[in-house]
Amino acid sequence: MxxxxxxxxxxxxxxxxxxxxxxxxxxxxxxxxxxxxxxxxxxxxxxxxxxxxxxxxxxxxxxxxxxxxxxxxxxxxxxxxxxxxxxxxxxxxxxxxxxxxxxxxxxxxxxxxxxxxxxxxxxxxxxxxxxxxxxxxxxxxxxxxxxxxxxxxxxxxxxxxxxxxxxxxxxxxxxxxxxxxxxxxxxxxxxxxxxxxxxxxxxxxxxxxxxxxxxxxxxxxxxxxxxxxxxxxxxxxxxxxLGFDYPVSTERVSTGIDRLDAMLGGKGYYSGSSVLVSGTAGTGKSSLAAAFADAACRRGERCLYVAFEEAPAQICRNMASVGFDLDQWTGKGLLRFHAVRSTLCGLEQHLGSMIKLAREFRPAVVVIDPVTNLSAVGSAEETKAMLTQVVDFCKNQSITTLFTSLTEGGGPQEQTDPGVSSLMDTWVLLRNTETPSGERNRLLFVLKSRGMAHSSQVREFMLSDKGVQLTDVYIGAGTVLTGSARLIQEAQDEAVAEARHRDATRRQRDLEQEKAQVQARIGALQHKAALLAEDLDSLTGDERSRLETATRNRADLASARQVD
Amino acid sequence: MPKKTRPDTVPPSQTPEFWQLRLYVAGMTARAVAAFDNLKRLCEEHLAGYYEIEIIDLLENPKLAAGDQILAVPTLVRKLPPPMKKIIGDLSNEERVLVGLDLRPR
Missing domain, CATH: 3.40.50.300 (P-loop containing nucleotide triphosphate hydrolases)
Incomplete structure (x- = not known):
C-alpha cells in the first residue's frame, strides 16, 4: 500500500x-x-x-x-x-x-x-x-x-x-x-x-x-x-x-438606419450593450434586426443571427425584399445563422449552443430573433435567467446584442413577455396604429436608452425595397397622423395652399385688368381732349378769319358806297 | 495442469456425454484447493471416465478471465456438453453442484 x-x-x-x-x-x-x-x-x-x-x-x-x-x-x-x-x-x-x-x-x-x-x-x-x-x-x-x-x-x-x-x-x-x-x-x-x-x-x-x-x-x-x-x-x-465586472465601452455602433442613429444621440447603440426591439406581429422587428446585422457586416464585423422562427434562406429572401442583401454576408463568412426551433431543446442547451457558437465565431454582434419563443420551453423566470446569462456573457465579450420580442396583441404594449426589459440598455418599441381609413402603419419609439440623450419623438417606420426608412409623422392641429392619413392630410394642406395661391393670382390678375382698363379709359379721354382742343383751335381760327373778312368786307362796302 | 481421465473401453468419439470442465482459481488458496477436491470427488462419483478438468490460475494467466467472463473465483465452467454452465463458489454444497451441472433434476 x-x-x-x-x-x-x-x-x-x-x-x-x-x-x-x-x-x-x-x-x-x-x-x-x-x-x-x-x-x-x-x-x-x-x-x-x-x-x-x-x-x-x-x-x-x-x-x-x-x-x-x-x-x-x-x-x-x-x-x-x-x-x-x-x-x-x-x-x-x-x-x-x-x-x-x-x-x-x-x-x-x-x-x-x-x-x-x-x-x-x-x-x-x-x-x-x-x-x-x-x-x-x-x-x-x-x-x-x-x-x-x-x-x-x-x-x-x-x-x-x-x-x-x-x-x-x-x-x-x-x-x-x-x-x-x-x-x-x-x-x-x-x-x-x-x-x-x-x-x-x-x-x-x-x-x-x-x-x-x-x-x-x-x-x-x-x-x-x-x-x-x-x-x-x-x-x-x-x-x-459570470459577474458584473465586464468592460464598458463608449464606442457606438450604427443601428443600420440613419434616422434611428439620429434618434439615439446621433450615433446609434453603445457597443457591447443590449438592445430590445419589441412590438406586435408584423411591426418590422426582424427588419430592424436585419438592418443592424447588415450594418455590422458592412463594417466588416461578424454577426451571429440566432433565428427561432424562420429558416436562414427565408430570412435572406424576406430581407432582400426590403433592401438587405444578407446572402452576400453569409457568403463572405461575416454572417452566421443559427436557426433552431426553440422547442428543439431546453433553455440550457440553447444557451450552451449559443455561447459555444459565440466562442467559436467571435461575433461583434449577436441578434436573437425572437426571444419570446423561448418562453415555450421554460417559465418566465427561467427564460429571464437564461437571457440574463446571455446578456452577461455577451457583455463580458463586448458583444452588442439585439433581441426582438413579440408582444401579444391586446396586451399592454410596453411590456415584454419574459419581463426582460430591465436587462436591456436600449429599448425600441415598434407599434402598429390603425387609421380610420382601415390602414395599419408602423410607428417607432425609443422607450429607453441608457446613458445617452435620445429622441422622445415618434417616427413612422416604413419598409420599402430601398430599405428601412424613418419619417416624421404629421403633427398638427392636435393629432398625430401616419401613413395614408398623413398623406391625405398633407395633400389637403397642399390643396388649401394651392387654392389660396390660385385666389391670390386671380385677384392680382383682376386688379391688373382693371388697372389696364382704367388706363385705357384715361387714354381715350386724353385722345378726346386732344380732339376737343383741336376743334377749339380751329373754331377760334375761323372766327378770326370771319372777323377779318367781315372787317374787310365792311371796308370794301364803305369804299364802294364812297363813304367818306 | 490439465488432468485427463479417459476410459480405454469407449472411444471419445462415441461418448456424446463427454464432460469438459474448467476450474478458474486465483492462486492456490485454501478455497481453490477445497473447490478442486470437491469437484474431483464429485466427478469420480458421477462421471468416472467421461470427464476432463482443466484448472486455470488467473494469477498466471489473467488474460483468460475475459474469455469465459470470469468475475468470481473459484468458478467452475462446464464447457461440454452444451449449454455452458457456470458454478461459483468452493463447490462445498454437492447437491447444488449436481443441480448446477444438470446431473440431477432441479
Missing part, C-alpha cells in the same frame, strides 16, 4: 471535459474514486468514457474502461461521432477496455467465493497500459448478476480500497435510485466525490443538468449546471459564475 501523499492539498485530476474542471476547481480528486450517478440516458457512461479518452489524448494518462453494459464495439461506435477513435487508442496501447457480462441464469452458486476474477481483469489491464485512470460502467450490473449481496458488498468495499491503493483515479457510474442517489447505495463506498447528472423534461423539452453533490476536501460550485452533449462530447456550462 503506497504511502498517502499530499495530505495537505488534494491533488486534482483534470477531466478535460469543458466546464467540469471549472466547477470542480481543477478536476476530480486524484487517486480517488468519483461516483457519477443519474437516471437513464443522463450521460453517465459518456462522462466516464470521456474522462478516460480525454485523459489519454489531453493529459497523456493511459486509461482502462470496464463496461458491464455495452461491448467495446458498441461503445466505440457510440462515441465515434464525437471524434473518439477507441480502436486507435487501444492499438496505441494507451487504452484497455473490457466488457464484463454477467448472466444470472448461467450462474449457480455454491459455497464461498470472492470477486478476485474482476480484480485480476482490472489489474491486468492497468499493468498492460500503465493506466492512471479507470472507468467502470456500471457496477450495478453485479447486483443483478450475483446472488449473494453480502459477498458482493464486501467485495465492492475491497475493490474501492484496492483502486485507491493502486493510485488510479476512478470514475464509476451508478443508476439513480428512488430515495437514494443510486439504486444499490454505491455512494456508501465512495466518500470523496459524487456527481449527479439529471435529465429533466419540462414541457416535453429535455434539459441536462450536472451537480456536484459532494467533493471532500475541495471547494466546488453547488448549483445545477446546464450540461450539453454535442459533437464534441459533454460540456458543462459554468455560466452563473
Amino acid at each position: 503506497p504511502p498517502e501523499t499530499n495530505i495537505m492539498t488534494l491533488e486534482k485530476c483534470p477531466t478535460g471535459i469543458r466546464g467540469l474542471d471549472d466547477i470542480t476547481s481543477g478536476g476530480l480528486p486524484r487517486g480517488r474514486t468519483t461516483l457519477v450517478c443519474g437516471g437513464t440516458g443522463c450521460g453517465k457512461t459518456l462522462l466516464a468514457l470521456e474522462f478516460i479518452v480525454r485523459g489519454i489524448r489531453e493529459f497523456d494518462e493511459p486509461g482502462v474502461f470496464m463496461s458491464f453494459e455495452e461491448t467495446t464495439e458498441e461503445l466505440a461506435s457510440n462515441v465515434a461521432s464525437l471524434g473518439f477513435d477507441l480502436e486507435e487508442l487501444i492499438h496505441g496501447g494507451k487504452l484497455a477496455m473490457d466488457y464484463v457480462h454477467v448472466e444470472r441464469s448461467e450462474i449457480e452458486e455454491t459455497g464461498e467465493y470472492d470477486l478476485e476474477g474482476l480484480f485480476v481483469r482490472l489489474d491486468s489491464m492497468i499493468v498492460e497500459t500503465g493506466a492512471k485512470r479507470v472507468g467502470i460502467d456500471s457496477l450495478e450490473a453485479l447486483f443483478a448478476g450475483l446472488p449473494n449481496e453480502a459477498i458482493l458488498r464486501a467485495e465492492l468495499r475491497r475493490l474501492f480500497r484496492w483502486l485507491k491503493d493502486r493510485g488510479v483515479t476512478t470514475v464509476i457510474t451508478g443508476e439513480q435510485g428512488k430515495n437514494e442517489l443510486t439504486r444499490y447505495g454505491l455512494e456508501e463506498y465512495v466518500s470523496d466525490c459524487v456527481i449527479f447528472l439529471n435529465h429533466r423534461v419540462v414541457n416535453r423539452v429535455g434539459t441536462r443538468l450536472l451537480r456536484i453533490v459532494k467533493y471532500r476536501g475541495s471547494s466546488h460550485g453547488t448549483n445545477e449546471y446546464p450540461t450539453m452533449i454535442d459533437e464534441h462530447g459533454l460540456s458543462v456550462l459554468p455560466i452563473s459564475s
Whole structure:
C-alpha cells in the first residue's frame, strides 16, 4: 500500500471535459474514486468514457474502461461521432477496455467465493497500459448478476480500497435510485466525490443538468449546471459564475438606419450593450434586426443571427425584399445563422449552443430573433435567467446584442413577455396604429436608452425595397397622423395652399385688368381732349378769319358806297 | 495442469456425454484447493471416465478471465456438453453442484 501523499492539498485530476474542471476547481480528486450517478440516458457512461479518452489524448494518462453494459464495439461506435477513435487508442496501447457480462441464469452458486476474477481483469489491464485512470460502467450490473449481496458488498468495499491503493483515479457510474442517489447505495463506498447528472423534461423539452453533490476536501460550485452533449462530447456550462465586472465601452455602433442613429444621440447603440426591439406581429422587428446585422457586416464585423422562427434562406429572401442583401454576408463568412426551433431543446442547451457558437465565431454582434419563443420551453423566470446569462456573457465579450420580442396583441404594449426589459440598455418599441381609413402603419419609439440623450419623438417606420426608412409623422392641429392619413392630410394642406395661391393670382390678375382698363379709359379721354382742343383751335381760327373778312368786307362796302 | 481421465473401453468419439470442465482459481488458496477436491470427488462419483478438468490460475494467466467472463473465483465452467454452465463458489454444497451441472433434476 503506497504511502498517502499530499495530505495537505488534494491533488486534482483534470477531466478535460469543458466546464467540469471549472466547477470542480481543477478536476476530480486524484487517486480517488468519483461516483457519477443519474437516471437513464443522463450521460453517465459518456462522462466516464470521456474522462478516460480525454485523459489519454489531453493529459497523456493511459486509461482502462470496464463496461458491464455495452461491448467495446458498441461503445466505440457510440462515441465515434464525437471524434473518439477507441480502436486507435487501444492499438496505441494507451487504452484497455473490457466488457464484463454477467448472466444470472448461467450462474449457480455454491459455497464461498470472492470477486478476485474482476480484480485480476482490472489489474491486468492497468499493468498492460500503465493506466492512471479507470472507468467502470456500471457496477450495478453485479447486483443483478450475483446472488449473494453480502459477498458482493464486501467485495465492492475491497475493490474501492484496492483502486485507491493502486493510485488510479476512478470514475464509476451508478443508476439513480428512488430515495437514494443510486439504486444499490454505491455512494456508501465512495466518500470523496459524487456527481449527479439529471435529465429533466419540462414541457416535453429535455434539459441536462450536472451537480456536484459532494467533493471532500475541495471547494466546488453547488448549483445545477446546464450540461450539453454535442459533437464534441459533454460540456458543462459554468455560466452563473459570470459577474458584473465586464468592460464598458463608449464606442457606438450604427443601428443600420440613419434616422434611428439620429434618434439615439446621433450615433446609434453603445457597443457591447443590449438592445430590445419589441412590438406586435408584423411591426418590422426582424427588419430592424436585419438592418443592424447588415450594418455590422458592412463594417466588416461578424454577426451571429440566432433565428427561432424562420429558416436562414427565408430570412435572406424576406430581407432582400426590403433592401438587405444578407446572402452576400453569409457568403463572405461575416454572417452566421443559427436557426433552431426553440422547442428543439431546453433553455440550457440553447444557451450552451449559443455561447459555444459565440466562442467559436467571435461575433461583434449577436441578434436573437425572437426571444419570446423561448418562453415555450421554460417559465418566465427561467427564460429571464437564461437571457440574463446571455446578456452577461455577451457583455463580458463586448458583444452588442439585439433581441426582438413579440408582444401579444391586446396586451399592454410596453411590456415584454419574459419581463426582460430591465436587462436591456436600449429599448425600441415598434407599434402598429390603425387609421380610420382601415390602414395599419408602423410607428417607432425609443422607450429607453441608457446613458445617452435620445429622441422622445415618434417616427413612422416604413419598409420599402430601398430599405428601412424613418419619417416624421404629421403633427398638427392636435393629432398625430401616419401613413395614408398623413398623406391625405398633407395633400389637403397642399390643396388649401394651392387654392389660396390660385385666389391670390386671380385677384392680382383682376386688379391688373382693371388697372389696364382704367388706363385705357384715361387714354381715350386724353385722345378726346386732344380732339376737343383741336376743334377749339380751329373754331377760334375761323372766327378770326370771319372777323377779318367781315372787317374787310365792311371796308370794301364803305369804299364802294364812297363813304367818306 | 490439465488432468485427463479417459476410459480405454469407449472411444471419445462415441461418448456424446463427454464432460469438459474448467476450474478458474486465483492462486492456490485454501478455497481453490477445497473447490478442486470437491469437484474431483464429485466427478469420480458421477462421471468416472467421461470427464476432463482443466484448472486455470488467473494469477498466471489473467488474460483468460475475459474469455469465459470470469468475475468470481473459484468458478467452475462446464464447457461440454452444451449449454455452458457456470458454478461459483468452493463447490462445498454437492447437491447444488449436481443441480448446477444438470446431473440431477432441479
